Amino acid sequence: NAGVMQNPRHLVRRRGQEARLRCSPMKGHSHVYWYRQLPEEGLKFMVYLQKENIIDESGMPKERFSAEFPKEGPSILRIQQVVRGDSAAYFCASSPKRVSGGYGYTFGSGTRLTVV
């Protein structure tokens, strides 16, 4: 029973390149959340998606960042023209349906993005 799978675990990009982070939710889960953790900070909400639908993207930076969760395949967080400030750990979580605030959804192990 695989948990939330994220890949790659580590990603190094040069400034100006694109970064693609993938997240496969737990089996049977159709809702995905992306969070970012900057160094020495807590996790910060970025976006909440259901298959083929963005529910809440209020935490996404207005430029260069986009997310999708297609009908087939993993959810993708895409960062265009990366800058050093994008260096962080990006975590994905999933849930089987829309849940209440007390639901402790399961996080993946994260992708550590380093921009050089």
Place this chain on the structure above:
Amino acid sequence: DQQVKQNSPSLSVQEGRISILNCDYTNSMFDYFLWYKKYPAEGPTFLISISSIKDKNEDGRFTVFLNKSAKHLSLHIVPSQPGDSAVYFCAASEDSGAGSYQLTFGKGTKLSVIP
């Protein structure tokens, strides 16, 4: 503007004793509070949650207390074990109005349990 604050970056406790991790918040609209544990190079693992209408929730060695008037919650671990050594994050949720419950995290407290 930090809405969830964990003012102690680190805490050391002897094995077998009680660990108390504290968390303060400023947003009265939070309706649930959660604690997560995180080991290095892993994702956060959910431990326990509490509704804002309760003042205590217990699960095995873990108990969370909520003092709504003081906007303060704490996680008690009794007895503490070396395997509990990790970073503990306090998180709070509110309905964003867009159909989702976003979690707002504190910066974490690193707990070290000394054998």
